[in-house]
Amino acid sequence: MAAVQANKDMEDQSQVEVGTDALFVGVYDGHKGDAASIYIIDHIFTELLRMIQQNNNSMNEIILRQVVDQMETGFNEFARISFEQHHEVQKSFVSSGCLICIIWKGTLFVANVGDSRAILGSQKGIGKRLVVKQMVSDHSFLNPDIKQEFTELHPDYNNRSRYHSIEVKGLIETSRCIGYAYMKNALFTKRRSFEIPLSEVVTPPFTRPLLSSQPEVFSRVLSDSDRFIIFGSGGFWKLISNEKAARVVNTSPRDRIAERLAMLALEKGAGKRRIKYRDLIEIPKSNCISGNNGNQNYGFRSAYHDDITVIVVYLDQRPYREGVTPKINSYAGYDYAVQQSEFTNFYNNANV
Template sequence: MSLVSQLWSISPQIAAVGSCCLVGVICNGTLYIANLGDSRAVLGRLVKATGEVLAMQLSTEHNASIESIRQELYSMHPDDSNIVVLKHNVWRVKGIIQISRCIGDVYLKKAEFNREPLYAKFRVPQPFKRPILSSEPSILVHQLQPQDQFIIFASDGLWEHFSNQEAVDIVQNNPRAGIARRMVKTALKAAAKKREMRYSDLNKIDRGVRRHFHDDITVIVVFLDSNLMSRASTVKFPGISVRGGGVSIPHNTLAPFTTTTDNGGT
């Protein structure tokens, strides 16, 4: 909001820029998940009796297509019967956006930015007194267990094509190296099939046009060390360590180990 205020006079369209955000932190054997929007974190958990790895969703999604989210919006805006509108068979907040919580999209949080020179296609025609969207994340705390194998962090572009269990099966049944890239490619192949086109042809479409064929997809897979998990309840680690992408963060550094964002264009 501070950035939008600073740039409003020279770049007002920034008021309509927003993103989902999904963050995970592990500290002393405890996993913390914070989510805004409709990205999703899914845990793969081993069932020792059968050898199966089952999916366990760890995040709460904020999408108007979910009945409980619509009821939440109605309760927060009792004086606005149009807070959620069914448009082209899709539930949208004010008929504009599917998610109810996000970072950014300041024009739907502060009425002073819901005006010219912001483009008319973004503006809400009716004035509002309270924020339409929220930036308060849903937070889940999970005590990691030795049977917890990995966590998939992904934007809704992946979950449009896979159920939680299907995504877990892909990770479980393929080599670790390059698994996130493999999941993206598999999702793109599914998107191409839905469009009755070849994956190679879909890949040739310019980035600016691709949005009409599939949503953007971000995937991160974090594998868990079962030995560390089994010791987590008795050993106090000094903090958090992160290793990946050629980057190492010191053990005494407290930091999120993974973040995914989805702003509809990257």
């Protein structure tokens, strides 16, 4: 795992949960703050295990969709309470992507909301040719298919104007996210006491949710040809292609591989602005990349790259293969501490 901070507050959150016969990975790419991504990392894994236990300790795609929906419902309720009881509107303009993966008894399940991405590297054929597969779509407005999806969801008004307003104002870069309640729930826009900052105003009136939290879901039984999975937040994939990342992992030593990928992304970000990596890492962090005139302020890190999270999982030493018995641990992407995973309680309850 590797993480690089660009904003004043680290908006990316990530986790790896290791069980005896299962593995969970989550990447939560925060937007306009870390409130939504912190909410997800605090709740999603425990909720996922609860649903698996209710399903007779079995996993399926429906559970993935349900747990993402729970995060959406829970965080938007948190935003509503913050507004109604504490007169805070900030939570209404905060969101996060949500990329989760669980390998459960040899089957891989992946769900994604936002512009994070997971790619599977396999070696196939006599020559062990590297095959790279992006398992779930990323919902970035840079993707022409996502632009088309957005306009098709809103056929009853000038959708070009509405999309243009979201894109040009830089309100959000993805069509799907957890949170951003203001663009999903009329409760916020119809209350007179809810004041929308000028920077957030989209073409009124509110008629239906502008954004979605519907995840893209993928599953497959892992085979002996599957070698590794690379997980990354949007800040990583904006700078490195699927093929480039997979080639590096396939041909490089495993030690500190995620750090190597993150460094390559930083070098790319620096090169786009014609500076060196050593100069980039000296630039201070900030949560604002625009000046009063709307031009990017190149005196801050966020003008060169977003927060970056990279996780690499190798698949050739799965539990109970070649005597491998993993420790039940929990790892966070921006914290070197190793903690006991919630998998421990899950297994204890399953054995009762």
